[in-house]
Amino acid sequence: MNNFTLHERLKNDTFEVMDLALCRVLLMNDSHFPWLILVPMRTGVTEVHGLTREDRAVLIEETAAASRAISSVFSPDKINIGALGNLVPQLHVHVVGRTREDRAWPGPVWGSGQGAPYVKEELEKTLSAIRQALQGQGA
Amino acid sequence: MNNFTLHERLKNDTFEVMDLALCRVLLMNDSHFPWLILVPMRTGVTEVHGLTREDRAVLIEETAAASRAISSVFSPDKINIGALGNLVPQLHVHVVGRTREDRAWPGPVWGSGQGAPYVKEELEKTLSAIRQALQGQGA
Numbered sequence: 001m002n003n004f005t006l007h008e009r010l011k012n013d014t015f016e017v018m019d020l021a022l023c024r025v026l027l028m029n030d031s032h033f034p035w036l037i038l039v040p041m042r043t044g045v046t047e048v049h050g051l052t053r054e055d056r057a058v059l060i061e062e063t064a065a066a067s068r069a070i071s072s073v074f075s076p077d078k079i080n081i082g083a084l085g086n087l088v089p090q091l092h093v094h095v096v097g098r099t100r101e102d103r104a105w106p107g108p109v110w111g112s113g114q115g116a117p118y119v120k121e122e123l124e125k126t127l128s129a130i131r132q133a134l135q136g137q138g139a
Numbered sequence: 140m141n142n143f144t145l146h147e148r149l150k151n152d153t154f155e156v157m158d159l160a161l162c163r164v165l166l167m168n169d170s171h172f173p174w175l176i177l178v179p180m181r182t183g184v185t186e187v188h189g190l191t192r193e194d195r196a197v198l199i200e201e202t203a204a205a206s207r208a209i210s211s212v213f214s215p216d217k218i219n220i221g222a223l224g225n226l227v228p229q230l231h232v233h234v235v236g237r238t239r240e241d242r243a244w245p246g247p248v249w250g251s252g253q254g255a256p257y258v259k260e261e262l263e264k265t266l267s268a269i270r271q272a273l274q275g276q277g278a
Contacts, residue, residue, distance in 0.1 A: 046217075047206060047210075047217075047218050048199070048202060048203055048206060048218070048220060049203040049204075049206040049207050049210070049218070053200065056199045056200065056203060057196045057199065059199065060187070060195045060196065060198065060199040061192065061195065063187060064187055064188040064190075064195060065188075067186060067187060067188040068188050071186075071188070078185075078186075078223075078224055078225055079186050079187070079188070079222075080221070080222070080223045080224075080225070081187060081221065081222040081223075082219070082220065082221040082222075082223070082247070083218075083219070083220040083221075084217075084219045084220075084221070084247060085217055085219075086217055086219070086237060086244060086245035086246075087245050098225060105225060106225035106226050107225075107249065107250040108221070108223060108247045108249045108250060110246065110247045111246040111247060
């Protein structure tokens with residue numbers, strides 16, 4: 001499609017879930033939170049307003065699809081969405097399921113401390129459930 | 140238009156900038172950061188995926204317009220966008236200009252400590268510059 005390359009840090013911190021029309025969907029390697037990261041497969045874009053209008057419309061639909069997937073699989077109390085990029089310039093959107101009992105509540109997840117890496121079985125179960133939920137909405 | 144009422148806490152923490160087609164634009168009363176909050180004028184919506192697809196397309200365009208306005212007036216190093224809502228359930232989107240020298244860098248602004256309220260002259264200058272920047276893009 002294009003010369004899209006995932007930023008090294010995103011690659012190191014996540015597992016691949018699937019590619020949607022615009023975004024590569026990643027699962028953050030932190031089993032404390034159901035935490036997806038959507039990376040528009042466009043080279044050199046660092047801000048939402050740096051995308052085309054057409055890509056932005058797709059980005060927010062894929063963000064909504066990721067939110068619905070997390071909601072249906074994990075029934076969180078709240079979805080948190082964030083595009084920060086202070087450390088990793090490649091544009092990426094966090095979609096995180098939050099519960100009132102999670103370690104960062106009601107604060108943000110970013111900078112909330114050490115993640116808890118997935119163990120193999122839990123990872124496979126989580127990836128499979130999220131893929132099914134994303135595919136189930138025709139995303 | 141409808142019975143939209145701004146959440147009490149958003150009202151207390153901000154100043155009104157202007158209404159766009161979908162969102163009321165607010166300026167956070169924290170002069171440390173150029174910090175806008177966009178509140179879709181829809182009653183009872185708490186999540187991005189709770190909006191209609193049409194409203195979502197407008198929301199991301201208005202978010203991009205707010206980002207461009209902050210960029211043009213303040214020349215930040217990065218724009219941070221976030222929809223959290225862990226404390227205030229009414230759907231709202233933060234758009235914040237960040238610099239490498241700001242008090243929270245590279246962490247998130249949410250939960251980063253006490254805000255610095257605007258003094259009158261600075262507030263009027265800031266509101267005027269942001270309104271002009273938003274209007275200049277036909278937002």
